[in-house]
Amino acid sequence: GAGVSQSPSNKVTEKGKDVELRCDPISGHTALYWYRQSLGQGLEFLIYFQGNSAPDKSGLPSDRFSAERTGGSVSTLTIQRTQQEDSAVYLCASSLAPSSGNTIYFGEGSWLTVV
C-alpha cells in the first residue's frame, strides 16, 4: 500500500482479554517501530525491528506485551491480560533503514480501549 496500514483502527476489549494489533509497513521498508500514545501524552517507544537483527524490546512496559515481525514485513503487537492502563493509541511506523527521523512514516494508529 501507499502508507503504513494498521488494524483494527478501534478496539474495545474487556479487562483480562488478549488483543492483537497489526501493522503493515510501507513495502520495502526494513525498519519497523511501535509507539504508544496515551491521552495527553507524547509518544512512548515500545519496540523496534530492523531486518533480521534482534529487535530492541527495551520500551515494552511489561511481559504482557510482545511483538513479532514475520517475514520482515507485517508485525503484530500482542497485549495479554489487558488492563485499563493499556488504553491508548498504538502507533506503528516504518522507514527504509535505521533512520535519523526524516524518513519515518507513521500509520494512523489503533485506538485501544480496555473496559
Next chain:
Amino acid sequence: GQQLNQSPQSMFIQEGEDVSMNCTSSSIFNTWLWYKQDPGEGPVLLIALYKAGELTSNGRLTAQFGITRKDSFLNISASIPSDVGIYFCAGISGGSNYKLTFGKGTLLTVNP
C-alpha cells in the same frame, strides 16, 4: 530515562498571528524533529534538524536546533485555520540512531 519538556501545553490564537513553541531537555540530542498530528492521524514530520545552531524553514514554519543541543523551537508565522493540531518535538540521542524521544505536545487552536 530521557525526557523532553515541551511548552506551552496549549495555545489559542487568532488567524494571522505568529506562534512559537519550544522543547528543552537536560540531555543532549543529536537530532531534533518537529511533527504535527491531526485528529485520527499519525504524526507527520514537519522539520528535521541535524546540527547545533541549525535554522531551517519549511514554508511558514521555522525551527532551530539549540547551540547547547538541549533545546529547539518551532515558529509558525501568519497562522491559518488548518494549522490546528498537536505539535510534537522529538529527539534522537547519540545512544541510538532510531529511538525517538517525544515531548508531550502542544495543542494549537486557531480561531478564524
